[in-house]
Amino acid sequence: MRKLILVLLMNGSLLALAQSNLITSIIEGGRTLVDLVRVFKTPKVNMVQIPATKHTTASGVDSCYSKGLADITYKNTSGKTMEVSLYKRNGALYAATSLTLRIGNNSQESLFEISSGIYKYKTEYEDADDKKVIYREGEMQITPCDKLVKEIKKE
Numbered sequence: 001m002r003k004l005i006l007v008l009l010m011n012g013s014l015l016a017l018a019q020s021n022l023i024t025s026i027i028e029g030g031r032t033l034v035d036l037v038r039v040f041k042t043p044k045v046n047m048v049q050i051p052a053t054k055h056t057t058a059s060g061v062d063s064c065y066s067k068g069l070a071d072i073t074y075k076n077t078s079g080k081t082m083e084v085s086l087y088k089r090n091g092a093l094y095a096a097t098s099l100t101l102r103i104g105n106n107s108q109e110s111l112f113e114i115s116s117g118i119y120k121y122k123t124e125y126e127d128a129d130d131k132k133v134i135y136r137e138g139e140m141q142i143t144p145c146d147k148l149v150k151e152i153k154k155e
Contacts (some may be wrong), residue, residue, distance in 0.1 A: 064113075070146035073110040076103040078152045080125045082135065086111070089118040089139070103152070116144045123152060 064070065076082050084101045087094040101109040122137040135152070142148065 064145040067113075068116040068144045069113040070116050070142045070144060070148070071110060071112050072114065072142065072146070072148040072150065073108055074101055074103055075108040075149065075151045076105060078125075078135075078154050079105055081105060082152055083124050083132075084109075084152075085122045085124075086114075087120045087122075088115070089120060094120055114142065116142050116146070118142075 072086075074082075074084050082103045084103065086099040089095075099111055099114065101111065103109045118139055118141055120137070120139050123135040124132045125135055127133050135155075
């Protein structure tokens with residue numbers, strides 16, 4: 001009888017330890033589940049970290065940086081009236097409409113708040129026969145908050 005009671009007490013204490021571990025693991029599992037729900041419920045805006053750059057301020061981010069805007073100025077010192085056309089690249093194609101500036105001799109023109117991206121530029125002038133001659137063309141990358149100044153010089 002004494003051995004039977006001793007076996008029952010030992011068996012009961014083992015069950016109590018096993019239940020204690022079971023309850024602890026259930027509580028830990030519940031905490032993990034709650035943490036996962038919090039991660040998935042937080043707005044994605046809060047999860048994105050803005051890199052610290054020269055454009056960040058105490059109040060947040062510069063508006064040109066967050067909107068992806070830039071400025072570009074063309075100065076013409078070539079002695080001819082120039083026409084500059086900018087075509088924004090969308091994937092492998094270029095936009096059908098262009099941003100065009102007509103710049104007189106010894107003057108400058110600016111485009112403010114244009115969206116950042118890759119642009120194809122074409123600089124042309126009219127010769128004596130009123131034919132357009134391409135002076136220069138190519139591509140350029142415009143990044144947010146750029147204040148580009150391009151100078152058109154004599155050849």
